[in-house]
Amino acid sequence: MLAHVYRPRRRKDGKVETARLYRGRYRLKGDFAITEVPLHTPDKRVAERMLAEIIAEREREKAGLIAPKTEREAANRSLDDHLKEFVADLGARGRVTRYTSMLASRFTRLATECQWKLPSDVTPQSFVAWRSQNKTLSRKTLNDFLATANGFLTWMTRQGNIARNPLADVARVDVRGHQQQRRAFSEAELERLFAVATPDIRTLYMAAAFTGLRIGELQKVVWADIHFDHERPYIAVRASTTKNRKAAILPMHPALVEKLQAVRPDNPLPETKVFLQHSHMDRRIRKDMAKAGIARLDSLGRKLDFHALRYTFATRLAAGGASQRVTQELMRHSDPRLTANIYTDVTQLPLWDAVNGLKWTSRSGSTKVPADSQGRCEARTDTAIDPQNGVSGGQIQAFSGAGKSEAELPASPHPERFEHVLAQFAKGRQKLGATGFEGAAESPAEPVFERNSATATAANTAIDPQFLSTLGPVIAKLVARWASLPEGSRKAIEALLG
Incomplete structure (x- = not known):
């Protein structure tokens, strides 16, 4: 083992100068690199004693007798202080304020109801007890609370604030058969929705139903993103505005092109937003659906909201004969299963026509062949x-x-x-x-x-x-x-x- 104290020296104007304060160097048994620490004292004996204490502490940490210093210091800080650092780090990494605020609000509620104040208060038993007693939240929401806590505690682990995420082994609630599913708007429902909406909201609904863009993406589209003069008009979706942070080119339906040209102001600034900025579009579309006589929930419990317009876009593509690969590209999904299993409303696909179009075979037990419209x-x-x-x-x-x-x-x-x-x-x-x-x-x-x-x-x-x-x-x-x-x-x- 190597250990000694010294005062750094440097050459200045041809003379060697020695620092006033001591520093220490040490290397424990089994370590490869030499560690250097400042001792902040001009007394050599004090410096040697301080270095000996540092080495002894480090050896106890290495032997597992005590926690690392960063963990011991973090253990005395409140979870609220750690949460503020977590939110600030997410913001620095590019997460939007709406998302980070939602995470902070969710974990603050969880910590309050579970009576967590310090990192040592977080235990699997306390979380499971809170989840078992909470009867008002859905299964999916309970899993969202667990995911938020796991994300925060995993971040603390990577920062060296805790040794291990205490909720890492807590199982999620089984949501199979209990998820609230969306469905697509039918053609008649779309027409009624467009009819009752105000002109600016109608344009937003049409853009969502004919491009598949999310509400957050639509509200960031500017006139510079829309290209009318191209042979095939399209919307250039910027990477900074999309959920997956990837740019995309979305072709526009001729009817949508005509509608956008009609509402375009004279000589708009390139950075002018195209669509109405509304903070609660789900509330707005529920009001319009009520005016149009469209039920929010169907007999199967599937709901309609603004995001259902994106489902409608995928379903109409599939019903119109577009291949799954084309639909996946237009929906900007990385997994084709998401396009096929989640965003496609199979109740609106031409399933009956597909079965009815099969050729009949005599091996089915009957030699009768259905007649066509002229009786042949x-x-x-x-x-x-x-x-x-x-x-x-x-x-x-x-x-x-x-x-x-x-x-x-x-x-x-x-x-x-x-x-x-x-x-x-x-x-x-x-x-x-x-x-x-x-x-x-x-x-x-x-x-x-x-x-x-x-x-x-x-x-x-x-x-x-x-x-x-x-x-x-x-x-x-x-x-x-x-x-x-x-x-x-x-x-x-x-x-x-x-």
């Missing part, structure tokens, strides 16, 4: 004949008949042309029943469908009864699905039947 049945795609009824998709290939008119579809052969085949089928069934086992044909069978079956006829084609035992259901399906068969297969069957 739309042709559907048949992928295969059911293999459970004797023919696999590899034996008879299907084709798509969608899009063809009735005149273009081939006519099915009359069932009477299958009579001689059905007769052979009946004989085969009788022979199988008499013998009691399969394979009782009188003579080896020739294949029913030869390669050159276009020249074969029913008169010179032998039909194996064993084969006929599985042919009956196939014949019925051939008649029902004659229009779906390839042209080559139809010609072969017609030649076989003669």
Whole structure:
């Protein structure tokens, strides 16, 4: 271990001058760097004693016998003093006054109701007891109080004021199924809201519904941010005004362009604000909704407020067919799940149309196809004949008949042309029943469908009864699905039947 006191020296005008006050240097066992401390005394013995006390204190801290000096000093200061430093630090880091004031107010209320005065008073037990007894706040608000306290105490930990955040292990309240959700305005509700609003408020509502900008972002838009003269007019959102501190280019709807041009004053200053500055827009929109006869809460408990106009923007984009990536970019979300799961009101999406637009398949148990508006049945795609009824998709290939008119579809052969085949089928069934086992044909069978079956006829084609035992259901399906068969297969069957 290294430890000594000295008086610094310096050269001035060619002479060496020695300082009046002593300083100390030390390095504890296991340390790499040398620590230098001022001792503020001209007496060497006093300086040596002071350095020895500093080293002893530092060794006790290192051994864990006492808390570091910064913690001991902070422990005697009130939480209110620490909170003021926390708020000042947030302001220096760029947080807005409204946000820092909200945090300070929230923690002050929590500390008052929990009777916290010093850092040592903050305990998990006292917070949990306060949360258990508080029945007026929602689950989300209780979690907000916990998040505020954790943010402040974590800051104190990083500053060296406390050794550890005492609320770090306190669990959050489960809010699943208890969150108050927003919904999007319907088209009719938007029209009624625009109709009852004053002109300046109406412009603000329209901008929110057609750009997705938040109220705080809208109120910071100046005329220099709006570019009418571009081929595609847009709003240039400055990074200093956005929530994520990133600049963005938002295209404007033609109707919004026309509306903003109508309210634009003559030769406005570039820094002039475009929209009305109102401190309580949620209160204002609630009044306008009441005038328009729009319920704030729907039957599912979902609410409408000013921020719901941003939900409306995302929902209308999705309903209009915009891809999720495009919607995410216009909403300026970093996580696509936020766009899809939170900001999209699925009750206004064309879900019924999507299901109704599916092509029907005969495997669903019914061969009926819904008729169109003129009473005609739309042709559907048949992928295969059911293999459970004797023919696999590899034996008879299907084709798509969608899009063809009735005149273009081939006519099915009359069932009477299958009579001689059905007769052979009946004989085969009788022979199988008499013998009691399969394979009782009188003579080896020739294949029913030869390669050159276009020249074969029913008169010179032998039909194996064993084969006929599985042919009956196939014949019925051939008649029902004659229009779906390839042209080559139809010609072969017609030649076989003669």
